[in-house]
Amino acid sequence: MASSEGLSVSTVPKDVDRTWLDHMHEWVSTVDHKRLGVLYIFSGLFFFILGGLEATAMRAQLAIPANDLVEPAEFNRLFTMHGTTMVFLVGMPIVTGFGNYLIPLMIGARDMAFPRLNAWGFWMFFFGGIVLYMSYFASMGLYGAGTAPDVGWFAYSPLTGRAFSRGNATDYWILGILISGFGSMSGAINMLTTTLTMRCPGMTMRRIPLFVWMMLVVSFLMLLALPVLTAAQVMLLFDRFLGAHFFDTQAGGDAVLWQHFFWFFGHPEVYILIVPGFAYASEIIPVFSRKVIFGYVTMVAASICIGLVAVGVWAHHMFTVGMGRGLDIWFAIITMVVGIPTGIKLFNWIATMYGGKIRFRVPMLFAIAFIGQFLLAGLTGIMLSGAPFTWQLSDSYFVVAHFHYVLIGGLLFTVFGACYFWFPKMFGWMMSERLGLWHFVLFFIGFHLTFTTMHIQGLLGMPRRIYTYEPDRGWAIWNAITSAGVVLQGLGVAFFLLAIFMAFRQKKPAGPDPWDAWTLEWSTSSPPPEYNFLSLPEVRSRRPLWDLKHPEDPDWEHE
């Protein structure tokens, strides 16, 4: 180790024969934002498979009435683990992973502001997930009660009290989420600091890509919402281990307080998950429409508005608690207000496509599907923002359909689009268009079979979380269709995994800029070198690569 310019320098042998252990060591000790981004994304995909299998088991059970494939207690564990996994171990890491990978590249930086904290954040998330899934094996082995948690992904009190949740399954839920939450918070600090302090020359806040703006909003939301959940979980641990009574109504505590804490986190969490979907769409749609994004400034303003409003709507999840007319009206109105900035975004994406030379490549197909599906998700959201409507349909499959339209129709479709869009940058190989098309078509049809029909089940009165139902309720045909859709979705995901596998196998070179795109990440090689840019770029507009490709008509003359 030598010392140079006030820094401790170690030399690393390169280009020697390395074993798989060397490669493994490189990955587990990495502090490179790109590798950590890839680790986040692939960990998220791993948990996505687990969560998907849990959903498949539930849908198999509900496919026909009076089925006994899954026991009632196991069904409770399945929907708890499915919800928790998809929100905390799939959505969060994938969002953080793309942010990690792309933010420094997009703003012309060489790494994140805190590379080691970045690594710590990933490992906290990953170990948090492991702890949660250890509950399947450990909570019975040591204390002889329960296996996986069965309290739902929002773990309402008093169900989480010792009296109703014996054993340690609920403790595993608390600890798993608590630990992964620390990882998410550190990721947010990193993305925030990196964006604010490490932009390359010329990259003013009015020029950073919309992706970065939206991740900035997401980072703020994470820092605002996650500590509240963390505090609530610590309080719940106190209740369960030290006999505190924060949420124990029989001892003077308040069970509704948990709901307030949880949803103060939980609703911003929805935006933490969906705003990155907006971010991916905002990068994909202009590139495949061959047009500059319509209304950059209003898109930024709408994102900030969504971020601000998102922290004031949490109690619309609690209309059935009995908060009183005043609070019901307040939260109903504020929830409806969210539709305004969201509508602005939808109009801007459509206006971006309008008049463009649209290329219907796989990322664009997912983005277009996202627009329609998210519109429907928003419309049912506006319906549910009316307290009397929610009184009728709360805890029904209508609500399940609504939030799956948001998180799958909205987020997951854009995540798939983002994977096809940035995979060539991450690994240097193109993914197959043909396999991607199969993926899109199967998943699109499967999604609508599953979740469009769920609205009807909800309107027909089918409650969520029930493990079976009688044949005479009129729900059977809808449940059969819903479950059939899961099969198609599973096939779609199989094509996605096959496309990834084939990309690594066929090694079709992508080149630095396969989509003829305009943001900085496409100016460096694919995959980018560890240092991202040999010389820090200088930008003069929001589309620096456009300026270089079209010096006769650069963007900075129009911005």
Place this chain on the structure above:
Amino acid sequence: MTENEEKESLSLPASTAAPLFFAFGLVLLLASLVTNVIFAYVGAVIAVLGAHGWWREMLPREHIEPVPVQPLSERAPEITPQPASVEHLVVGEDGHRVRLPLEYHPYATGLRAGIAGGIAMAVVGGIHGLVAAGSVWAAFNGFASIVMPLFGASPPPDMLSFHPGIMVAALGVHIALSLLIGIVYSSVLPMLPGHPRLWGGIVAPIVWTAAGWAAVGLVTPDGAGAVSWGWFIASQIAFGLVAGEVVSRSTPVRTLQSYTLSGRAGLEATPAQGHPEDHS
């Protein structure tokens, strides 16, 4: 972007497993709550070692490692200008559907359209009464019989006679609705492609009829059967054609968007009315 060919390596933060160990130690520490106290001891030791390693990565000097610069063959090639010309979208050019709101019809136009359309509608209603029931008042009483129960009032006792109170009530509702719809027409019709008379006289009546049919059935199920829908459509068409005619004859007013900044700020006299071309 400029190349710097002189560099052979660049300094980046060195890889380290310290954050991994620190995280693992903390996790074991917390997991001891649900496993065994031994996990707490082991976790604490690993966490301290990880924290210490992390500390040493940063102090007294940050640990960095030189990363060799990519060989030229692996680097992204210099971005070269693309010969394709850029086609700019010009607002309002042929084939472009954008119509910026540079002008609008004043509210007075809407009120005039509403009054004229309302009169035309009432005339058709009166003819309907004469033809169908032999009394010009039948249509007004019929309209009142649908509206008045909504306000808790009794429907007219005799559908063919003149009832002053009922006439006033029916006229009040009819005038209010006509004025409101007139304002809507004056705002919306100019924005639609084609001719205002077409939209006002054909499309809108069909839409109103569909909406009216659905609404009447919901609000007063008995009233739906009493409505003569053919005449209803005829009266809507009369309203739409006349209102559309009034709107199409109206002279639009320029919006603030077409004024200069100083004009918007009130520092400069700006033309208040007239077609934009008159002031160019």
